[in-house]
Amino acid sequence: MPFVITDPCIGTKDSACVDVCPVDCIHPRKDEPEFATSSMLYIHPDECIDCGACVPACPVAAIYDSPDSTPASQKALIEANAVYRVGDTSAVEKAEAIVKGHMSSRADLMAVAPTERAAAHAR
């Protein structure tokens, strides 16, 4: 079961997880053109080897260890992680549209500082 990046990454996007991932399955990286306009980072579900290295690296607890453990408030973002493919414009747009939809439907969470947002996920 792949790991999933959720909304505390929005507004943080520091790439700490990218630096520790042994299989380079988190995108976009800072050296990829999509990075500047990306709302958050995404984990490729088929490439993630479930090593868990990214979780303690994330300063805002944005990463859950499976779709099952991802809170209900973040479920839409499982699909965003799943469809995102760096270098594929249509896949990038699809993932970003899901994230934008989440941001408008969960304006309450977006109003919380990224460092506090994971604690609010259970609301």
Ligand code: SF4
């Ligand atoms: S669990 Fe491991 S392989 Fe999967 S995204 Fe995190 S660091 Fe990469």
Ligand code: SF4
């Ligand atoms: S470490 Fe966390 S906040 Fe930073 S880019 Fe990765 S998921 Fe986003």
